[in-house]
Amino acid sequence: MNRTTRKGGLDLSKMRMFPSQVSMPLRRHGVDPVPELAKVREAEPVHKLAHLFGLNVWVVSGHAEAKAVLADSTNFSNDIRPLVGSDPNKPSEGIGGLGFTDPPDHTRLRKLLTPEFTKRRLARLEPAIEKIVQDQLDLMEAKGPVADIVSDFAFNVPFLLIADLLGVEESDRDRFRALGPARFDLSGGGIGVFGSASESRDFLFEIVRKQRKNPGDGLIGSIIREQGDDIDDVELGGLADGVFLGGYETSASMLALGTLVLMRNPENFERIRNEPGAVDAIVEELLRYLTVVQVAFPRFARHDQELFGQQVKKGDLVAVSLSGADRDKEVFGPDAEEFWPRRAPAAHLAFGHGMHRCVGAELARMELRAAFSALAHRFPDLSLAIPEEQLRFRDFSIVYGVETLPVQLHAAEPEQVAG
Template identity: 55%
Template sequence: MSTTFRSRITARLGRTYLARIQRHGIGSSTIKLLPEELLMLLRRDGLDPVRRVASTRAIAPVSRVSLPFGMDAWVVTGYEESKAVLGSAEGFSTDFANLAGNAGIAAEQSPGGLGFSDPPVHTRLRRILTPEFTMRRLRRLAPRIEAIVEERLDAMEAAGGPVDLVHEFALPVPSLTICELLGVPYADRNDFQQLAMDRFDLFGGTTAPFGAMSASLDYFREVVRAQRRNPGDGLLGMIVREHGDSVDDKELAGLADGVLTGGFETTASTIALGSLVLLQNEEVLDRLRTDDTMTAPFVEEVLRYLSAVQMAFPRFAREDIEIAGVVIPRGDMVLCSLSGANRDPAYVSDDGGFDPHRATPSSHLAFGHGIHRCIGAELARMELRVAYPALARRFPGMRLAVPPQELGFRKLSIVYGIESLPVYLS
C-alpha cells in the first residue's frame, strides 16, 4: 500500500471518527479512545495538575500525541516552550478555518472575534478593542465593580446559613461586570451564564460548544442592532460611535461574544477556586483582610497557581517549525498546557505549590502570551483585587460547610472549576 493511499485512508477514518463524536458526544466510550497524554491537559487532582503532566514535562516538554486513526497533535507542557509557541504568530495560526478543516465543522460556524483569527484581521480587531481595555477606560467600571461585590456580600449575609460561594458570589460578579462593560441588560444574566459555560462542556458533543456560540452570536447581533440605533455608554456603544460602519454587525457581535466567553467563566472559576485557597490558608485570609499590600501579589499567585484556563486555543503550524529541538510539521495541531507551564520548575524553581510570597508577579501564562494574550486581563485583575479582600473583611470567620473531600470539581474541562463551594459565613 502506497504512503499516499495510506494517508488518504487514515484521513477518511479520522473524519468518520470526528463525525461520530459530533453526533454522540464525548461519552465514556469515546473518552477511552482518546490518549491520556491529551486528556491529562483537561484533568486535575484537586487544585493541582495531574502528576502525569509533570512527568511528561520532565521527559519531553514538547511531545507528540497519536490520536485515533493516525492523526497527530503536539502537547507542550514547558514554560519557555509554551511561550515560544504562543508568542509566534508567524509560526502558528489560530484561524478557525484550521479547526473547522480538522474537525469537519463548517467554517460558517466561526464565532469570529480575536481568539480564532490571525493577522491582519486579528490586528485590526484588536486595535479597535484595545482602547476600551486600557486602565483609563476601565477605571470607570471600578465603582460599579465595588458596588456589585458589596451587593453580593449583602445578599449572602442576609441569606443566613450555609451559602454557595459559586452561585451566590463567583458567578454573579463577572456576569454583572460584563453586562456593565458591554452595555447589555443584566436581566439576561442567566442566559449569559449558560451560554458561556456551554462553550466548555466536553460531554455535550463536540458541536455543543459551537451551538452555544451560535445562540450567543444571535443574541449579540440583536444587541448590536439596538446599539446602532441608540449607542449607549458601554463598550459596544463606544465602538459604534468611534468606528461606525467600519466594523460590521457580525464582527461586533463576535467581539462582544469573545468578551463574554473570555471574561465570564474564567473569572468566575478563578474567584471560586481562589476563595477555596483562602479557606485552606487561614493566615493568608487574615493578612488579606488587614494588609492592602497583600492583595496584588495574592491575586497574581492565585492566577498562576490555579491557571483556570488549562489549555490555550489550539495552534496550527504554518510551516515546519522547531520548538525546543523538536520539529513540528506544517499543519499539525499544537496544544499548550497553561497549567503545566505555570508549574514548570524551570519557571518557579519548585513544585509550583501555592506561595503568596513568590517573586513571579506577572510573568505567568494564566492570560496566555503573545498577540492572543487575554485582552481583558486587567479587567479580571480588577475584579479579583476587589472580590477577595472584600470577602475576607466581611466574613472573617468564613469556613467550609462540608468536608473538603465532598467538594465536586470538574472532571474534564478546558476551564477548570468547582461545582459548588458551600460555606458558613461566621
C-alpha cells in the same frame, strides 16, 4: 484546499466525545493538574499526545516552550474554521472573536478593544466593581449562615460586570447568564461546545443588530458609534463574545477556586485584611497556581518544522498547556506545585502570552482584588461547610472549576459548638 478536506473531513463540531488520548492536559486532582502532566513536562516539554484522524496532536507544557509558541504567529495559525465545518471563503460564517483569528484581521480588531481596557479607562469601573461585590455580599449575608460561593457570589460578580461593560439590557440578561459555562465543557464532545458557542454568538449578534439602531452606553454601542459600518455584525458580535467568554466563566472559576485555596489557611485572609498590598501578591500567586484556563486557543502548524527537537508537520494541532507551564520548576522553583503567597514575582501564563494574551487581564485582576478583599473583611471566619473531599469539580473542561462551594459565613457561636 482547507484542512477539513485534506484531513478526511474532520469536523470537531460534530464529535460527540473527545478521545481520551487528548484529555490528560485537562484532567486534575482537586485543584492540581494530574501528576502525568509534570512527568511529561520534565521528560518532553513538547510531547506528541496523540495521532487522530490523520492529525498529530502535540502538547507543550514547558514554560519557555509555551511562551515561544504563544508568541509565534509566523509558524502557527489560530484559524480553527477548517476544523469546525465552516468555509473560510464565506465571512458570514466566521467564528468571530480574537482567539481564533490571525493577523491582519486580529491586529485590526484588537485595536478596537485595547483602548477600552487600559488602566486609565478601567479605573472608571472601580466604583461599579465595589458596588457589585458589596451587593452580592449583602445577599449572601441575608441568605446565611451557609451560602454557596459559586452560585451566590462567584458567577454573579463577573456576570453583572460584563453585562454592564457590554451594555446588555436588563431584559436580555437572564438568557445571557446561561450561555457561559457550557462553552468550556468538553464532556459532551464538540457538539456541546460548538453548539453552545453558536447559541452565544447568535445571541450577541441579536444584541449588535438591536444596537445598530439604538447604540447603548456600553462597549458594543461605543464601537458602533466610533466605527459605524466599518465593522460588520459578525466581527462586532465576535468581539463581544470574546469579552464575554474571557471575562465571565474564567473570573467566576478564579473567584470560587481562589476562595477555596485561601480558606485552607486563615493567615491568607488575615494578611489581606492587615497587610497593605498583600492582596496583589496573593492574587498573582492564585492566578499562577490555579491557571483555570487550562489550555490556550489551539495553534496549527503552518508548515513542517522542528519545535524544540520534535518534528511537527504542517496542519498539526499544537495545544499549549497553560496549567502545566505555570507549574514549571525551572521558572517557579522546586515548590512550584504549592501555593505560596510570598513567592517572588514571576511571569505566569494564566492570561496567555503574545498577541492573543487576554485583553481583559487587568480588569480580571481588579475584580479578584476587590472580591477577595471584601470577603476577607466581611467574613473573617469564612470556612468550608462540608469536607473538601466532598466537593465536585468539573471533570473535563477547558476552564477548570468547582460545581458548588458551600461555606459557613461566620464562626459558630460557643453554644452551637457545645450543642
